[in-house]
Amino acid sequence: MPGNLPLDEKRNTLQAVSNPLSLRVERAEPAQNRNLARFAWIVVFYNILVVLWGALVRASGSGAGCGNHWPLCNGQVIPVSPGTHTMIEFTHRMMTGGLTFAVLGLVGWIFWATKRGHAARFFAVASLLLLLNEAFLGALLVKLDYVTTNQSTGRVVMLAIHLSNTLLLLTALTLTARFASATQSWRSLNRGRWLGWAICGAAATLAVGVTGSLAALGDTLFPAGSLTQALTQDFRANSPVLLKLRLVHPLSAIIAGLFVVWLVVRAHATRNTPDPTRAKLARLLLLILGFQFLLGIADVLLLAPAWMQLIHLLGADLYWVVLILLSAETVWPESWESPATNEPSPKMHEPVL
Helix, strand or coil, X not given: CHHHCCHXXXXXXXXXXHCHHHHHHHHHHHHHHHHHHHHHHHHHHHHHHHHHHHHHHHHCCCCCCCCCCCCCECCECXXXXXXXXXXXXXXXXXXXXXXXXXXXXXXXXXXXXXXXXXXXXXXXXHHHHHHHHHHHHHHXXXXXXXXXXXXXXXXXXXXXXXXXXXXXXXXXXXXXXXXXXXXXXXXXXXXXXXXXXXXXXXXXXXXXXXXXXXXXXXXXXXXXXXXXXXXXXXXXXXXXXXXXXXXXXXXXXXHHHHHHHHXXXXXXXXXXXXXXHHHHHHHHHHHHHHXXXXXXXXXXXXXXCHHHHHHHHHHHHHHHHHHHHHHHHHHCCCCCECCCCCCECCCCCCCCC
């Protein structure tokens, strides 16, 4: 009988009578959010593909494949009878253009599917701004001739900025995908637990990525015939800056490794039962970290061939994505008490991969 219905069912019945479409929309929202999250993850992995192709541009010496023209390629919209270097560089530009449209579509979908103040909106807009800055920095590298065999300090500085922006873009896209299936507002994010430690650890890991890419550039510009020669280059007093920076990479990796240990411990340190999502991410992070150390050793012993650099970079990008995810799950878990209200926040959906 209607008089015996629970209060929630009475509300749903009245809502259905006043607006028959309301319940359908409410039931459709979880599936809509899952589709949105899946598209966001597709954009994340496509961005990684663009990054890998950019590394191929550098490793193959194709940075000047379109001359110093940008956005045109050798003064043409579509190059006629292009050589190998031109095809590699032009493909990278086309892939970046495709990423731009994908991110624009993601931003539009996020704003259409989420409420005002949703955390995913903040990271989606950040992704678009960082992507635009990425294109601007890439154009500067071309226009300033910081490509191919250029060994200037200016190239090192510009490349470090460019690589930092690349990782920040990957961070923003990853957090957009993570929060696309969540319910948190961006205003609540500054109340996350251990946020300062997470930022410091992520910054140390970012330094590992930047120094690693600079080390790879040094291996490309100054190839060594043997491991002994490579070590001699690193410690020689008059060695170029790029070669001296190769020593910074393993040192920064040790510091970042300490952060990973802390993060994994925090991921398992829960007051009740361990969260399964954080536990899975922690195990995956340790697995990729071990794999990365093995690849780094192999990279040194094999004198950094281009194919090994690409595999190592792929591992680094996947490691970064999992690290950001685990940091987000630890700092902003699925359910946590807000310091401002001392009440549990709404439970978040598990990230859709």
